[in-house]
Amino acid sequence: MRQLRPVEANSEIYSTELLDRRWLSKKTIELKLVKPPLFTFNPGQRICLIHKSVERDYSLVSAPADTDLILCIRKVHTGILSSQLSEIALGTRLRFTGPHGYFTFKPSNRPAIFVATGTGLAPFCSMVRSGITDIALLHGVSLAADLYYADFIKPAVKHYIPCLSKPNGSPEDCFNGRVTDYLQKNLPPGKYDFYLCGSRDMIHDVTVLVDERFEGSLIYTEIYY
Numbered sequence: 001m002r003q004l005r006p007v008e009a010n011s012e013i014y015s016t017e018l019l020d021r022r023w024l025s026k027k028t029i030e031l032k033l034v035k036p037p038l039f040t041f042n043p044g045q046r047i048c049l050i051h052k053s054v055e056r057d058y059s060l061v062s063a064p065a066d067t068d069l070i071l072c073i074r075k076v077h078t079g080i081l082s083s084q085l086s087e088i089a090l091g092t093r094l095r096f097t098g099p100h101g102y103f104t105f106k107p108s109n110r111p112a113i114f115v116a117t118g119t120g121l122a123p124f125c126s127m128v129r130s131g132i133t134d135i136a137l138l139h140g141v142s143l144a145a146d147l148y149y150a151d152f153i154k155p156a157v158k159h160y161i162p163c164l165s166k167p168n169g170s171p172e173d174c175f176n177g178r179v180t181d182y183l184q185k186n187l188p189p190g191k192y193d194f195y196l197c198g199s200r201d202m203i204h205d206v207t208v209l210v211d212e213r214f215e216g217s218l219i220y221t222e223i224y225y
Contacts, residue, residue, distance in 0.1 A: 011097035013050070014039055018092045019068060021085075024148035028119060029086050030061070033069040033094065040064060043126040044105060044222075047071075047098035049081070051088075056081045057100065059122040059197075059222070061149075063129035072122040072148070103197065103222040105132050110193045110217070115179050115206055116140065120198030120224045125149055133157050140179040140202065142166045147174075180205045184213070191216040198224050 020032040041047075046059040047069070062070040075082045105112070105127050114124045114137040121139050128137075136159035141147060147162050154160040167176035175182050179202060194210055194217055196203045203221050210217050 011048075011100075013095050013097055016069065016094050016096060018088065018090055018094060020090065024072065025146045028072065028074050028146070028148060029082075030148075031071045031073060031085060033071070035062075035067060035069045039069075039098075041099035042104045043130040043132065044103045044123040045099035045101045045126075046103075046123070047096040048100060049085075050095040050097070051081060051084060051092075054081045054084075059101075059103075059119075059126070060099075061122045061125045061129075063126055066129070072119050072125070074119045101222070103195075103220060105195070106193070106220070108193055108218075110191050111136070112193045112195065113183075113187070114138065114195045115183075115197070115202070117179065117198030117202045118146070118224065120202075120222070121149060123197055123222060124195070125153070128153060128156050135159070136161065138163055138179045138182060140165065140198070144174060178202075178205075180209055183209055187214070190214065193217065194219045196220070197222040 014036045017034040019034060022030050024030050041064055046057050048055050048057050058071045058073060061072050073082055075086045103123055112135040114135050116124055117140040124137060133156050135157050137157050138161045140163040142165050161182060162174045163179045163182050164174050164176055165178050192214055196206055200223050203223055207219055210219055
């Protein structure tokens, strides 16, 4: 989920329909929506979903070539829209504007490090689905049960590193600690392109770490609230 913001004056409003909903974890849902025929986007961009005058920004999980639009949404107990989206009937008509944002992949000669926390994984899924796979992707969550899309991402990318902040009987291939701990302990010195998507705290901490340890690297960010 992203912040509430008004619809931009020149944004086209599209009509869509809720096709399917499934729970990825206890607090995270995946929505499948009808893709309007004329709607296009770049991997990493988001849409502003509108329902009953409430608006929220959500990054797209699907690739531009996919036939449907897929969203990954954390249900917030006090969240007006996320609570509704977890319960509304299939077939419900919704509206959205977009695409929005500039959090897209910029190819370079530097290794790409994707770092996500929680549902901040969404834009990276879109990029991977679109063929951007020569990357290292870190996904920071509390428990192994929150590692949604791991079965798809792990075989697709060069390196997949799940990081668990509450490693209670975690699988052997998981790193026990936060994404910042992994970067500090395991990423060799060098120049990288860091793509950070998730909580403000994570983005702040990784940015400080990059400034201290990986001089000459570039950082691209997308904050989730």
